Amino acid sequence: MLNISNNNKTNPPSLEKFETIKNLYTNTNSRALNKIIVSVCILGVLILFLPWTQNISGSGSVTTLKPNQRPQSIQSVISGRIENWYVQEGDFVNKGDTILFISEIKEDYMDPNLVANTQKQVRAKKNALESYGSKVKTMSGQIQNIESEKNLKLKQAQNKIQQALLKIKSDSMDLVAVKTQFKIATTQLDRAVQLHKEGLKPLTDVEDKRLKLQEVDAKIITQENKYLSSQNEFINAKVETNRITAEYAEKVSKAQSEQFTALSNQFDTEAQVNKLENQYTNYSIRNGMYYIKAPQSGYVNRILQAGIGQTIKEGTAIVSIMPAAYDIAVETYVSPMDLPLINKGEKVRIWFDGWPTIVFSGWPDVSYGTFGGKIVAIENFISDNGKYRILIAPDPEEASWPKKISIGSGAETIALLDTVPIWFEAWRILNGFPPNYYKSDTKTTKEKK
Template sequence: MPFAEHPLEETNPLTAQFNSFKRVQTPSTGRTLARWLGGLFVLLFLAGFLPWTQNIRSTGRLTTLRPQDRPQTVPSTIAGRIQQWRVREGQQVKKGDTLVEIAEIKEKYFDPELLQRTREQLEAKIAALEENRGKTAALGIQQEALRQGLSVSLDKARNKVAQTRLKVNSDEAELRAANNDFDIARQQLQRQEALYQQGLKSLTELEQRRLKFQESTAKRQAVENKLGASRQELVNAQLELSSLQAEYQDKLAKSESDRRSAVAYQFDSEGQIAKLRNELANLSIRSGYYHITAPQDGYVVRALKEGLGEIVKEGEAVVTVMPNTPALAAELYVQPMDIPLLSVGRKVRLQFDGWPALVFSGWPGTSFGTFGGRVAVIDNIDSQGQYRILVTPDPGLEPWPKPLRVGSGVYGWALLDDVPIWYELWRQLNGFPPNFVGLPTDSGKGGKEAKKADKTADSGGEEEAK
């Protein structure tokens, strides 16, 4: 194989006299490789000054920003037996549509006419209460009549006592007159007997005087008896006056006792009526729980109970319903050391499972198949050593794909500050955290941009909430 001779070999007298030096030379391939390596080193050196966007990588899944948009299980409020299914898995339903019909399993509610019979009991109790109120009113009228009768009877008894007292006074005056007549008749008898002893009066006149004396004695005795009777009548009238008040007081006490018993029964009836109304309302509400309805518009994801006749406990989940148009959000988990670098409104790039993407994490503008978002929520407590953040779509960028489903995987990276590539490599090799420049708490251009991003995110969150 021929070799090209080096030009210096012709001019060098020392090597010209040896034929071996004429046949040995430095190959051109080495010089070419050196030139390529030198150029590559220059390119890498220059590339080290290119801008690189620092980022925080994290993984998570798709969820919803509002709790009512998340998949929810529809429980059975009461215990029952599945009687009929009205839906199938994957079926679209509207709010209030019947999902499952259940039948009663408690013997207390087996009667199909229980609601009507409870209503009849309530009406009967209300009627009894009205009659009892009438009885209470009648007893009140009776007491008023007894009080009026007592007043009239007392006036009558007092008048009788006064009349009897006047009669006693009259009898006492009559007795005094009878005693005077008796004294006069006795004195006349004594004078008549003295005159008869002297022979001045006849025996006939003496006997006539004795007869008058006997009459005055009998008259005095009669007046005394009449006075005694009048006094007894006065005592009886006074006793009757005293007993009359006690008699009417007994009647009033008995009437008051009956009235209080009626009032107590009235209060008891009112309590039973309230209890029956409560029971009737509970039965009416319970009758509506025999149909398990959809809490909102959506579609049936899964039936948690199968078949007919299966027993469902109180509060046990029956089906799972997913809302139609949930407000999607990416649920990402970041390390505690990266949390101070994040703030609400910070931009995030997202890659969804099932969507092809070509990702350059440091050059988000050149990445393909990724979607933009902003940090909406940052948890204040950790979850198994990591902190959760919620990322919502960025209203100023392309919308997220509509076929996305809740629960699919997400890979995201929060965009921080722009630094040279050599600085990022040096930071990664030394394990240093990203820069703090650009946070809302810092001054300068980066801080202003972050504050502006926060305000934009807040206004977007308010519009989303509205």
């Protein structure tokens, strides 16, 4: 070293020359202090072997067990203008009590006689529907009458056809008879002419036979005319039958067309009646929505839309109500690492904000002011705070929860797990290991069953 400073000394002075150092060597209290330190160390080692109950802590709030018992806001189903309030904050309302009255703001529903007018329209359309129904029945009767008249006309025409056939047969037979007479007359004339030539018959007989032949020839022409007339009558009778069929088919088609038109109008009117009845029902229900009523008995917490004449839209929250009767519960949140250790039915210790509590997390038996609970629901999807929600109900085997607990107040929870020595729990925490997986005896028994 460089000897730059004059204060450098290779041999420092002894401390024994000081009076304080001398007193330390002669102090007798150091032995007692050593005993105390050794005793504390032994006690600390013994404490490390004391039992410690592993637990999962969580924080949450007081809520209700059933969703219909939780605070709810009442919305307006329709838009309107606030006209009158019937409650104020803090009032108790029964189910069905009127909270406020709103008036209509849409021009389609402003008619004060809208429901009555719609009902009149429904009645008028129903009368029109009945009229169309009567017309359809009348047309059905008319079609039946036309069919009956058609059948009678066809029978009459068929009778004429039969008569024409019989007349044709008769005229044909008469024509054959006249032709036979013509042949006989011709034969007689030839015989008379031959006998006259032989001088056996006078000329007058020949002339008589010739006259008779001419008469028979004339009868043939007349009879052929009658036969042709009979055939014409037969043809006319058939034509008349076809005409009757076509005429009454046209009448039936016309009547059916009118009937189908009436049916179409009837169905259209029926659809209009259903539409008007739907409108009438909707208008009637809408009239009942002007008075907003309490869905269940409870207390009015907060008026969300204040004032008279304020316009609100449909779905707007108007007032908040807390149900009067509810089953209390606690919702708490645990980390994803602790979720596999939580099971329904497990015991939980709870302490509430505002209640005196002394908590020893590892010794639940010596904790003061905590209340017992039982897990009834575990949420399967993570919440917005990055934890899983657990719902806890009061444990019926332990003391009941305080009745003055308010919904929404804070609560702390401890889920009890396995019992281990304190040194093991300290070692687990220092290493960041999760608690031991624990199955309660009750759950094991249920699984065996």
